[in-house]
Amino acid sequence: MLERINEAYTQIARAQKTLGRTVNIMEVCGTHTVTIFRAGLRSALPEGLKLLSGPGCPVCITDQGYIDAILAFADRTDIIIATYGDMIRVPGRNGSLEQKTNRGNIKIILSAEDVLKLAKQNPDKKILFVAVGFETTAPATAVLANEALQQGIKNIAIFSNHKLVVPAMASLLTTKNHRIDAFICPGHVSVIIGCDAYLPIVEQFHKPCVVAGFEPMQIIDAISEICRQLAEDEPQLGSVYQAAVKPGGNETAKKIINDTFDISDGYWRGLGEIKKSTLKLKEKFSSLDAEKQLGVKFIPEEDLTGCCCGEVLCGLMDPPDCGLFATSCTPDSPVGPCMVSSEGACAAWFKYTRKKRQK
Amino acid sequence: MMMADDDKILLAHGGGGRLTNELIRSVIISALGNYTLSKLTDSAELKIGQTDICFTTDSFVVKPLFFNGGDIGKLAVCGTINDLAVGGAKPLVLSLSLIIEEGLELEVLRKILHSAAKAAKQENVEIVCGDTKVVEAGAADKIFINTSGIGLKLPKADVGFEKIAAGDKIIITGTIGDHGMTIISHREGTKFESDLKSDCAPVSEICGKVIEALGDDIKFMRDPTRGGLAATLNEIVNQTNLGIEIEESQIPVNPTVRAAADMLGFDILNIANEGKAVIVVSPQKAQKCLEICQSCEIGKEAAIIGQIIQGTEPLVELITMIKGRRIVPMPYGRELPRIC
Known part of the structure; x- marks a missing residue:
């Protein structure tokens, strides 16, 4: 060592x-x-x-507009929102999923497979799947979409915001x-x-x-x-990870991503719009596409006043140099997404280093 | 962060981390606070006539009811026994109250009670009173249990935050994270499920023996349940204004527990234990204390993991495997599996 x-x-x-x-x-x-x-x-x-x-960090780069669009369904008793755990604390413009869970219709799942189970257990409800993550979680969403289509399961709505x-x-x-x-x-x-x-x-x-x-x-x-x-x-x-990573990657996973999604332009929190960076379901999955089925409205965020997550993500600034860091933006009440996820640069900095206290 | 009037209770308010602390301080203590309660110790120390007793209570809502290494009945007995034991008391009697959801199979109830009775008997503790309520389906999740307990303060016991001083050593009585990762893996259905086992057990033997042998050299004891080792150590620095330094390489962790925690993105220091004690002991008696712990069945893997320091700030710091340093923060209260 x-x-x-x-x-x-x-x-x-x-x-x-x-x-x-x-x-x-x-x-x-x-x-x-x-x-x-x-x-x-x-x-x-x-x-x-x-x-x-x-x-x-897939949570960090989720645009507020996406959270808001999901929160619009938090009160609906005919809908179950299925999400990965670390998404629930991400603030949109009107709060986070965690703050809206009092009605019990938000379920934390570990894999996209669980969405299929939820759909079968709750035939009278629509499962709105918060499909986020990079190329790691996109194949699982693709498998879910294909399975649901094949099995004729209709009560799933996938809101894809997978990023490349x-x-x-x-x-x-x-x-x-x-x-x-x-x-x-x-x-x-x-x-x-x-x-x-x-x-x-x-x-x-x-x-x-x-x-x-x-x-x-x-x-x-x-x-x-x-x-x-x-x-x-x-x-x-x-x-230095040769045991697991091949030059060409996993062909099966890449193929199912290509077969299921179209690559489109998309919003990244703090970075704005990035061309050809977001995966949206192909036309043939329209019946499962939340944007088409539920009329989910996505209004991209304006700048978060004072929040420097964009600069932090670009390496232009360390978290403690942001005016909000450790004052109005903390892991308990995050402003920017980098403070939300345990994997976010600001949260990690806040939790594990002394510098915040030297400000 | 203060709680506002329109705030609601989140699951994280029950997680034993920052949010729990906040709820206790800003809502519960402000409504009910008195001299004894405000000390926020695991059990209340009371004088009845000439006798010093410890009194404590705890509720159990674990899901699943049965898990590798225990069940809600055993947990309800051990949990309260442990709160008394770390307060320097010998557990004497318990109460046990049941809140049962309509529809629970009688067989399940029998199994749970049998297990509670067995755990109590092994510790020579009697369950002397109780209560039973049944609520309609959906109003509870199968069964909730509350136990309260009374223990006799050991004559040589003199433990408390105020006894802790710079230089004192910190001992953990065995591997950490076993209970929490067992429960989480059951719930999440991870591949580690079958290899994990809760550490659910009474720590009264260890606590009793170290107090008996070392008296007031034992400064403080606590069972690191919800919020794990991180929450307990942070509570120590918050209450004493001293610092803590622990060494990652010295902290015993079962490799499967570590693998499961890594897979879900959890920090093992934040994961609950149900059969461990953190013991703060004077530096002179630390080695002796360790030997006593290791002589007990559940303490074989006990280790000295660090010490109390006169730091400039009340912080818990970890010296990592690669000899880097980082702060161990108070957990938030609810560990969330990460996305990838």
Whole structure:
């Protein structure tokens, strides 16, 4: 272990020397963000390295308009809202699902499969599925849609807001003044889309992309590999998670995503509209599409006054530098989405570091 | 965050974390508070004539009713026994009240009561009074149980937040997170379900023995139930204004429990235990205390996990496996499985 940490120190110093400044590496995935904080990685690595927390938490990047659209159904006794757990605390403009659960029609599920069970157990109700997440959860939603269609189950309405990771990474790199030198790429997502999916980032933007798993030591290895590439000015694709991630990813999962969804433009909280970044159900699934069946209205958010989640996600700012951080925005009463999820950059910063108290 | 008049009770208000604390302080204490209640100890210390007793109560609403390692009956007895034991008392008698949902199978009730009786007998505790109510279907979830208990304060016991001082060592009497992850896995139907077992057990043997041997060198004890080790340690720093430093590498965790927690994105430090005690002991007697814990059946994996420090702030800090440092915050009150 010590050897691998020492190697990281060596490579960080080399990269710092080549760049002539601090090395900025973005971990795209929210789970990496949490691992980094829980393991106290920042405090264990030298100051010449800065880890930026990226947009890789599906909850963080959910636009308020999407939450509002779902909340419009919270009072309906003929509808059960099925959602992944960490979505329930995300504030829309009129509160969160957790605050509206007093009627008991909001069910926390662990997988899209549970939606099918709920639909069968409650034939007299419509199950509104809050379908969010990256390429990791999209295949499960696709399986659900196909199963429901095949079995003729009609009381499911899927409100798809699945997001694609690579368009967001590319979008960050076209942001003015961004500070990103390289990416630690998400483990779970990469199992699905494969390492090769990041080739455009390497080729067009010349940024190293290294996939890592979720052990702290794997993240340290990824940092070593990235810094080696930066030191030698040879941006490449890499993976320290080879056991699970193939170059082409999981073909079956990719195929069902392609067969079920169309890629459309979509809103990301704090980042605005990103072209070709959101998955919407194809025409043939219209009978299951909440937007078509329930007339779900999606009104994109305006800027959250004073909230700097956008800047935090782009690596332009650390959470404590936001005026709302730890004052009017805390994990108990979050303003921005990065404070909501346990994987959000602001929540992790708030919970696991001292800096908030030094403000 | 203060509670506003139009706020509603959330599930997280019952989770033993920040929201529970807030509810107790801003609503319950303000309505009912008195000298004894306001101390917020696991059990109330009272003097009846010349006798010091401890009195406590607890309600049990666990779902599922039966789980690997126990059931709601055993839990209801052990839970109250443990609240007395960590207060430095020898548990004597319990009450047991049932709120039953119409339609519960009699066989289920029999099994639960049998299990409660067995747990009480093993601890030489008698259930001496009780109550039974039945509510219509839907008004409760199968069965809720309340137990109250009285214990005799051990003559050598002198425990309390005010006894804790910088330099004191912190012992946990075994692996953490077993109960919480067993229950969560049952509910979520994860693949770990069959390999997990609740630690539901009385801690009175350990608590009694360490008090008997080490007297007032035992500064404080608490069973880290809801909110887990994180909630208990945070309560200590909040009440004492001291700091705590714990070492991740020293905290015993069953590998399956860790894998299940990792899969669901839970911090193991926030997960409930039902057969463990956190013991704060003077540095001189820490090793002796550890040996006594380890000599007990449920304390074999006890470990010294850290110490009380004179920090600049009342914070719990974890030294991680890779020798990084981070704050261990008070849990919010409800662990939510993450999305991927």
